[in-house]
Amino acid sequence: MRSNRINRSNALTRLGPETIIQTQPGPRSGRRVPTDVSNPQYYHKVVDCQWACPAHTNVPEYIRLIAQGRYTESYLLNRESNVFPGILGRTCDRPCEPACRRGRVDGKPVAICRLKRVAADLRDDIHEFLPAIPAQKNGKRVALVGAGPASLTVANDLMPLGYEVVIYEKHQRAGGLMRVNIPSFRLPAEVLDEETQIILDMGVDIRYETPVTSMAALLSDGYDAVFVGSGAPKGKELELPGRHETDQVFIGIEWLANVHFGHVDRIGERVLIIGVGNTAMDCCRTSRRLGGKDIKVIARRSRPYFKASPWELEDAEEEGVQIVENHSPKRFVLEKGKLVGMEMDRLRWVEQNGKQKSEILETVLLPCDSVILAIGQENSFPWIERDTGVGFDDENMPIVDKKTFASTRAGVFFGGDAAWGPENIIWAVEHGHQAAISIHNHCMGIPLDERPAYGMNLVSAKVGMHSWSYSNDYSPAPRMKMTHAELTKRFSKLSVEVELGFTLEQTVAEVERCLNCDIETHFTSNLCIECDACVDVCPVSCLTIAPDGPEPDLRTRLSAPALNLTQDVYVSAALPQTKRVMVKDEDVCLHCGLCAERCPTAAWDMRQFDLLVPYAGRRLPIATLPSGHVDRPVSAA
Ligand SMILES: Cc1cc2nc3c(=O)[nH]c(=O)nc-3n(C[C@H](O)[C@H](O)[C@H](O)COP(=O)(O)OP(=O)(O)OC[C@H]3O[C@@H](n4cnc5c(N)ncnc54)[C@H](O)[C@@H]3O)c2cc1C
Ligand code: SF4
Ligand code: SF4
Structure with a gap:
């Protein structure tokens, strides 16, 4: 047994605006009923990373598999939900990390994304573990427009069910x-x-260099369903004086595509990148590799308002890119037809009536040879005729149902960036999973809003009197830092990968930082003898036995007040002796298991929670399984 005492007030003060945790109405919402832990979403929400991941990847289990050297299994577990673990292990926007419980303990989340890459890099061949593709097709044909992550996920989910899938790219x-x-x-x-x-090897019929130019024509081909995964392909313009008088102003996403296709291999020495999102980061770093020496990224606001991920900013600055805050572009300056700079207003932001307003301090000239515009992307559907039944709103965006991804025309679905504008890869994947469920329902005559249920397995992690099937020691190790390629080496060629991956030592240290939030505290109220042993031993004072009351009041009467309202408090049924209740603040629990080790009657147990995420055509157990592990059924419906 351990006696690590973690400074709870420290953990609470670490909660900052960057701790973004999705919320849903708590199961109790003021009513005096015990917390319903048979609802899979209760324990799911406790696993902060999985809850924040759009695809609900089982992060703690894949981290434990890495810890055991079971990289292939870890990869396959990832692949089930996020489909592209190798890609995402390098590029994911990582909404899981700001949510990670470890960040509330020592300020630094587990390097969840980088560990995913470890599994991808060290795995064996996985082909024998992929779902079988039926030779006998189910007679349904589905067309997917575009071969981005959204469409590929739809194909991934439908091919094992016997669909014939055609992708137009x-x-x-x-x-x-x-x-x-x-x-x-x-x-x-x-x-x-x-x-x-x-x-694609699942037997997808992919037709390259085949742009879909008419939705009407596609619909007349007799497909049973159509999925539009064509992305948000249009970069935003910046119509300022001088914009079209030079050939040295580029639109970021077009310019990056031209670099990819080899149409562009140089840029001016002095480059201004307008915008400070992730596209801007790729533009400035690519410029650095194509001859740019003095590269400035221009931001209208100050750093806390930047859209770029902090790690992308860090990487850009490491490569010598300068970030210029509080500047607003005014005009392109040309001399004898040649771009020589941009005039900008230098701004100061002041708060007025709760709103930020800008004041111009001065107008400055920033010299440059080239400008790249990275101020956003837009959707564009010139190929969808407006009389096909696929409806568009006033802003020319398709009308898409948030739950089913259905358009206003039966059998036509949207997902990824095409649905609601630019997002990221992991959202495109989740859209693909949901759209595949809808396409399957549509083709099988099941109502679209009849979504397959989430399920869960909950299995005791106890393997001895005081031992658990997981490593429950708190590791004080700091977050591991990724090694980068030497600057000179990385500029030698565009394709030199900058991040080199974790070493074995770093991997070992990082996996131990995970708190195993899916090993959940499970309480059986009628076993409790109210001895207070668990309350006393808890290193973060998150347990209290107290008289029942409304939740807002109860939150203030705990061993330490439960201040983070985005996190639930667990409230038991009335305890046998005094009718008081056991209350647990889920926010700060370290999942250390000390309460369960100390409890003399095993009222507390540590149980491994496994969220059963439904996918197209997969049945799931309806009821909660109290014990014994059941593999995910993968048979077609
Ligand atoms: C510079 C940049 C960097 C990014 N970096 C990241 C990152 O690091 N991490 C991250 O998570 N996200 C990143 N994103 C966002 C991410 O790439 C997208 O959100 C994601 O790719 C969207 O997937 P999608 O399947 O919806 O569409 P897309 O990936 O855009 O794919 C759409 C496909 O449809 C094809 N297509 C379009 N129209 C037609 C048509 N009419 N007929 C046939 N084919 C068509 C296109 O050629 C394309 O292949 C980045 C975006 C940009 C611009
Ligand atoms: S500590 Fe581990 S299980 Fe908990 S949120 Fe972070 S990565 Fe997920
Ligand atoms: S597992 Fe039990 S003892 Fe450990 S922090 Fe959570 S409630 Fe406290």
Whole structure:
């Protein structure tokens, strides 16, 4: 047994605005009923990383598999939900990391994304573990427009069910923006090729260099369903004086695609990148490799408002890119037809009536040879006739149902960036999973809103009197830092990968930082003798036995007040002796198991929670399974 005392107040003060945790109405919402832990979403929410992941990847289990050297299993577990573990292990936007419980303990989340890459890099061949593709097809044909991550996920989910899937792709290769926009120094072509090919090898009929130019024509081909995964392919313009008087102003996503296709291999020495999102980061770092020496990224606001991920900013600055805050472009300056700079207003932001307003301090000239515009992307559907029944709103965006991904025309679905504008790969994947469920329902005559249920397995982690099937010691190790290629080496060629991956030592240290949030505390109220042993031993004071009351009041009467309202408190049924209740603040629990080790009656147990995520055509157990592990059924419905 351990006696690590963690400073709880420290953990609480670490909660900052960057701790983004999705919320849903708590199961108790003021009513005096015990917490319903048979609802899979209760324990799911406790696993902060899995809850925040759009595809609900089982992070703690894949980290434990890595810890055991079971890389292939870890990869396969990842693949089930996020489909592209090698790609995402390098490029994911990582919404899981700001949510990670470890960040609330020592300020630094587990390096979840980088560990995913470890599994991808060290796995064996997985082909024998992929789902079998039926030789006998089910008679349904589905057309997918575009071969980006959204469409590829739809294909991945439908092929094992016997569908004939045809993908129309305007380029020569699959991958979408992952291929033509994400630079190869972040995502090597081999990784992309391998993971896209796994899906195409399921027997997908992919037609390259075949842009769909008419939805009406596609619909007349008699497909049972159509999925639009054509992305948000249009970069935003910046119509300022001088914009069209030079050939040295480029639109970021077009420019990156031209670099990918080899149409562009140089840029001016002095480059201004307008915008400070992730596209801007790829533009500035690519410029650095194509001859740019003095590269400035121009931001209208100050750093806390930047859209770029902190790690991308860090990488760009490491490569000598300068970030210029609080500047607003005014005009392109040309001399004798040659671009020589941009005039900008230098701004100061002041708060007025709760709103930020800008004041111009001065107008400055920033010299440059080239400008890249990276101020956003837009959707564009010139190929969808407006009389096909596929409805569009006032902003020319398709009308798409948030739950079913259905358009206003039966049998036509949207997903990925095409549905609601630019997002990221992991959202495109999740859209693909949900759209595949809808396409399957549509083709099988099941109502679209009849979604397959989530399920769960909950199995005791006890393997001895005081031992558990997981490593429950708190590791004080700091977050491991990824080693990068030497600056001189990485600028020698566009395709030199910058991040080198974790070493074995780093992997060992990082996996131990995970708190195993899926090993859940499970309480059986009628076994409790109210001895307070668990309350006393808990290192973060998250347990209290107290008289029952409304939740807002109860939260203030705990051993330490439960201040984070985005996290639930667990409330037991009335305890046998005094009718008080056991209350647990889920926010700060370390999943250390000390309460269960100390409890003399085994009222507390540590149980491994396994969320059963439904996919197209897969049945799931309806009821909660109290014990014994059941493999995920993968048979077609
Ligand atoms: C510069 C840049 C960097 C990015 N970096 C990251 C990152 O690091 N991590 C991250 O998670 N996300 C990143 N993203 C976002 C991510 O790439 C996208 O959100 C994701 O690729 C969207 O997937 P999708 O399948 O919806 O569409 P896309 O990936 O855009 O794929 C759409 C496909 O449809 C094809 N197509 C379009 N129209 C037609 C047509 N009419 N007929 C046939 N084919 C058509 C296109 O050629 C393309 O292959 C980045 C985006 C950009 C621009
Ligand atoms: S500590 Fe581990 S299980 Fe908990 S949120 Fe972070 S990565 Fe997920
Ligand atoms: S597992 Fe039990 S003892 Fe450990 S932090 Fe959570 S409630 Fe406290």
